[in-house]
Amino acid sequence: MAVGSRVTVIPSGDTEPQVGVVVEDYAGNVIDNSDLGRDWAPVLRxxxxxxxxxxxxxxxxxxELA
Structure with missing residues (x-):
């Protein structure tokens, strides 16, 4: 998986999977929620x-790769 990859977004809940293209990877910014002191608005990769x-x-x- 990398910027430019065609992917299917697997939703949590009752919505249908959606297809698109990865435009950014925030791997260096992802922080464990326990380090934030909160469980809302986590950084997603x-x-x-x-x-x-x-x-x-x-x-x-x-x-998932499409």
Whole structure:
């Protein structure tokens, strides 16, 4: 998985998987939630431009190569 990879975003919940392209990798910015002192707004590793025009963020394990 790398910037430019075509991926399927695996949603948590009742939404359908979405396909798009990885546009950024924030591997150096990901921090364990326990280090933040909170469990909201964690840094997610991947930014994906979906085919429908939306920009989404996904954690490690939330993507599959398309």
């Amino acid at each position: 991947w930014t994906i431009a979906l085919d429908d025009g939306r920009l989404v963020f996904a954690a490690e394990g939330g993507l």
